Amino acid sequence: MNNTQNPFALSDDLIYLNHAAVSPWPLGTAETVKRFAEENARLGASNYLQWMDTERQLRDNLAWLINAPSADDIAIQKSTSEALSAIAHGLEWQAGQNVVFLKQEFPSNRVVWQSLERYGVTARMIDPGPGQEPEAALLAACDKNTRLISVSSVQYASGLRMDLLRIGEYANKNNVLFCVDAIQSLGALAFDVAEVGADFVVADGHKWMLGPEGVALLYTDKRIREQLTLHQFGWHMLETAGDFDALATDPASSGRRFECGSPNMLGIHALNSSLSLIREIGLERISADILRNTDLLVQLISDHPRLELISSADPERRSGIVTFKVRGGDQEKIYRELMQRQVICAARGGGIRFSPHFYTGQRKLIDALQILDRVITNKTD
Incomplete structure (x- = not known):
């Protein structure tokens, strides 16, 4: 039986937001x-x-x-x-x-x-x-x-x-x-x-x-x-x-x-x-957790003065994918800098795509937005 308590062994220094591309395997x-x-x-x-x-x-x-x-x-x-x-x-x-x-x-x-x-x-x-x-x-x-x-x-x-x-x-x-x-x-x-x-x-x-x-x-x-x-x-x-x-x-x-x-x-x-x-685990729980993460990302992006949501803001249209762009920014360059800082994401649809799964902690999402903020304001860690 798979270990549902701790099913992943991702490196702690990664913020993995790229499940819409290639997912990491569960430990099992x-x-x-x-x-x-x-x-x-x-x-x-x-x-x-x-x-x-x-x-x-x-x-x-x-x-x-x-x-x-x-x-x-x-x-x-x-x-x-x-x-x-x-x-x-x-x-x-x-x-x-x-x-x-x-x-x-x-x-x-x-x-x-x-x-x-x-x-x-x-x-x-x-x-x-x-x-x-x-x-x-x-x-x-x-x-x-x-x-x-x-x-x-x-x-x-x-x-x-x-x-x-x-x-x-x-x-x-x-x-x-x-x-x-x-x-x-x-x-x-x-x-x-x-x-x-x-x-x-x-x-x-x-x-x-x-x-x-x-x-x-x-x-x-x-x-x-x-x-x-x-x-x-x-x-x-x-x-x-x-x-x-x-x-x-x-x-x-x-x-x-x-x-x-x-x-x-x-x-x-x-x-x-x-x-x-x-x-x-059950799809009902997995879906609920994914959409909860999506909701948080949409809120954080919508509240940020430099970010523009590309994905739909309609809750009925949401999935595990949230795509946005940085106003006045070089999207490709920002994407590369996020990757260098271990925020694993993708450049898609003219912007940057985040795609967390059910196990992605909301603290990771908040951290990702803080790193993004430092990238676009040219702040160093």
């Missing part, structure tokens, strides 16, 4: 990886059947995380980009159809749809006007030729929490497919795939899920799964996987049909450990 996850490596060094794959049990546990944990009907709906991928590519190039497109997404999306959720233009598909990249809700802009761009809407649950640069229910309701009523990139919310905020009405959900595990890079979730609705043309083939994606003498080539009916080759067992063990911790 690091210990899991060490045990796995030591076992492999001593015993090789003697316990492979147990490793497969861990793989099944990970599918169960991922299904729990999005409230999927079944673990069979889950495919384990290498990245969000790989999962999106399986969707985009698995669907059968007709020339003249279009896919709608926001200009503000992370590149992975733009370039994959733009790659469809070779098939005569229009990639409608929407830039909402001043004061226009992004959901309204997306839906206004849809027409009878719209095949799919793709959106992030939380926008990576601004931290804007999208109204997925509104988009999903429109999509389902209008026979439009709905794809959600949930990498900036899974592990931080509650997500219910049935409530949202998403046909596809994708997310890598190295951000709010507190896992390693290289292990990602692909959810496909059972009604649509077999409509996706496969472009990668191998033993693991077969219905008869494990029966190496079988000559049948039928793909698995489950999400495993998108997993062509041998699984990343090291990454699977790590992500499963991290998700087990999240499940043990």
Whole structure:
């Protein structure tokens, strides 16, 4: 069992506010990886059947995380980009159809749809006007030729929490497919795939899920799964996987049909450990703690005369991300100085992005703002 009392071993001199980029592993996850490596060094794959049990546990944990009907709906991928590519190039497109997404999306959720233009598909990249809700802009761009809407649950640069229910309701009523990139919310905020009405959900595990890079979730609705043309083939994606003498080539009916080759067992063990911790603590508590940290950051930034909030001030739109800029300041230079002073953050959206997790103490947030104040007023420690 993971140690929920002190689950992290971050260096005391760090103020780690970069979970929207790459999260540190919980202590239990690091210990899991060490045990796995030591076992492999001593015993090789003697316990492979147990490793497969861990793989099944990970599918169960991922299904729990999005409230999927079944673990069979889950495919384990290498990245969000790989999962999106399986969707985009698995669907059968007709020339003249279009896919709608926001200009503000992370590149992975733009370039994959733009790659469809070779098939005569229009990639409608929407830039909402001043004061226009992004959901309204997306839906206004849809027409009878719209095949799919793709959106992030939380926008990576601004931290804007999208109204997925509104988009999903429109999509389902209008026979439009709905794809959600949930990498900036899974592990931080509650997500219910049935409530949202998403046909596809994708997310890598190295951000709010507190896992390693290289292990990602692909959810496909059972009604649509077999409509996706496969472009990668191998033993693991077969219905008869494990029966190496079988000559049948039928793909698995489950999400495993998108997993062509041998699984990343090291990454699977790590992500499963991290998700087990999240499940043990509970998403309700985790979300409450994250949003409490967000509320404090918004207050501190709004009260500072030199800082301008880029993220939404609307509590309903908040996530774990708070982005701001320094009025009259060189944002890139200030970001670099914060990093040098061990405030680990990111330069995004024309400003500086802070993204604390549930375990980030509020004292750390106050300290980060005090360091920022010294940076912008050119004070030395």
